[in-house]
Amino acid sequence: MNLYGQDMDESVTPLESGLAWTVDLASSREFVGKQALGARPPLRQLMGLLLLDRGVLRAHQSVETGHGGGEVTSGTFSPTLERSIALARIPAKVAPGEEVRVEVRERPLRARVVKPPFVRRGKVLV
Secondary structure: OOEOOOOOOOOOOOOOOOOOOOOOOOOOOOOOOHHHHHOOOOOEEEEEEEOOOOOOOOOOEEEEEEOHHHHHHHHEEEEEEOOEEEEEEEEEEOOOOOOOEEOOOOEEEEEEEEEEOOOOOOOEOO
């Protein structure tokens, strides 16, 4: 679930918040903002991070990728996965499976980019 004010707000489009499924750009039906969404392809995406090193991911930590920088929007320790997870807004060119670096307490820690959700119906998906 997206957190308003962290994962999404007025400055972030549904396409950049992982909510593309909520807007139908392909149909002929018009809605407020359809032209604006179609005119500007998303430069960022909301993806999951699975921390590979020891630490805990938190909001507002910087993320460095091979395609530019990003930011953790929300993060915590997952008891189910027994490691830290997060949602992060990163460049749209970053693909699931790529390794990135997250700045945690002035140390760069390794994380793997994954497609949310992390767990569904008790089954680990990452």
